[in-house]
Amino acid sequence: MNTVDLAASSVRELNSRLHGLSADTNERVWKVLNPKGAHAIAAGLMIPIEVEIDGHPGYYCAGMNKEATVIINGHCGNGVAENMMSGEVRIKGNASAAAGATGRGGLLVIEGDAGLRCGISMKGIDIVVGGSVGHMSAFMAQSGALVVCGDAGSSLGDSIYEARLYVQGKVDSLGSDCIEKEMTSHHVAKLDRLLKRSGIKADARKFKRYGSARRLYNFHVDNVDAY
């Protein structure tokens, strides 16, 4: 295992080393110490390595992640795993605003709470939150699943497209065009698989499902004439 102490090395040095690894590298397990709120730690990883961060990283940690597994033993600043493509990012603490924003794939697990706008404009990523999420989560969410074991803040799923939202606790309010939908056995099975993958223990049957009512402009066939 390689250990990089950010008290002695810059984030740029760390990221350069991680980006410089070849696909067949033997250096597959990395530990990062003293993140101390620094930005963009372990962003832009491209190969299936494992990076574990001890402490609280700052903004954009594990952004754009592809294939790698990033584990954060602490809380995370804004935009963790933003635009993630694949792989897995796991936060043992809480995440700040815009966790998993615009994510296209992979699995983001937040064992604690997520802040505001969790999963904003998500495009295929699966996000599982052990605690609660803040307001405007899944805003304009296009695809993928957002699972919230606790409560959701106001305006959940505003202007949502095809993403699926599962919330176990209470929802302060639903955003524009977001409605509660039937939780069929098909959805329970899908959610159960996702929960198992995330390692978060919860009973899939206790969740409610929310999604798009498909009433906004883009869903009206009449508007096709505009193009």
Added chain:
Amino acid sequence: MCGIVGLFLKNPAMRPQLGQHLETMLIGMTERGPDSAGIAVYHRPVAEGRGKLTLFHPDTNFHWREIGGDLGEALKAEVDIEIKGNHAVLTIAASTDPVREWLKANHPEIRIMGYGRVMEVYKDMGLPADVAKRYDLAHMEGTHAIGHTRMATESAVTTEHSHPFTADDDMCLVHNGSLSNHNNLRKWLRKRGHEFETDNDSEVAARYFAQRLSEGASLEDALRAGLKDLDGFYTFTMSTRGGFAVLRDEIACKPAVLAETDDWVAMASEYRSIAALPGADNAKVWEPAPAVVYTWEVKEAA
């Protein structure tokens, strides 16, 4: 963009290191605000009935002592002056009201940065590290302090546009964000006797809270009233002689992190300003929720 920080010491044994810790926090926010920086430090209280003012004039060779002498003669009160770069700390055996009136009438070229019995305010252009060094922040002891680093986007990089803003005895505000109804509020406050020193929206917020406090509101109630009356984006950190408070607007697009241990409470725009505080690794760290007022009270004076 801006960075704001605040540190409130619960453990009196840490008071000698207040300035040193605030300096680290301020420097941590350099990337969010490299143009100018400002601090308000609660330390060296003067006795009841006496006043302390922090004054500014851009000329580092300004004739402060002469002015101190004239002031002492005019008000028939003993005056002490301590010069720190382009700032001067004036203490006087009188309340600050007649001093401010006399300064305004006789030396309008002097800017009053802060006044009261405890608070000292320093703000200047340059990197946070340079500003902190210029006023020897590292050696300021005290109970609590707030700071601001500014990246100017909508008005000039000048000392008067720098935070903190003060609007009452020992009261100070730092703000990250922008208010959209500051013109109406300014009119409302002018009717209530407030005179504005800048066109800055954050000064409007400072005077708004001062107005509410002068009407008898508690720190918490004053901030709660602001939720209703202030329209715009904000993370505020406000300090008074006896308290320290944090508030974010309902949308909360401006960042804020709080951390607390048995020894201190810290507020910063980002965790990286808190990370170097002693015990930060094991502190309780959380994001202040939107539209929730957080306050702490000083148990005994500095």
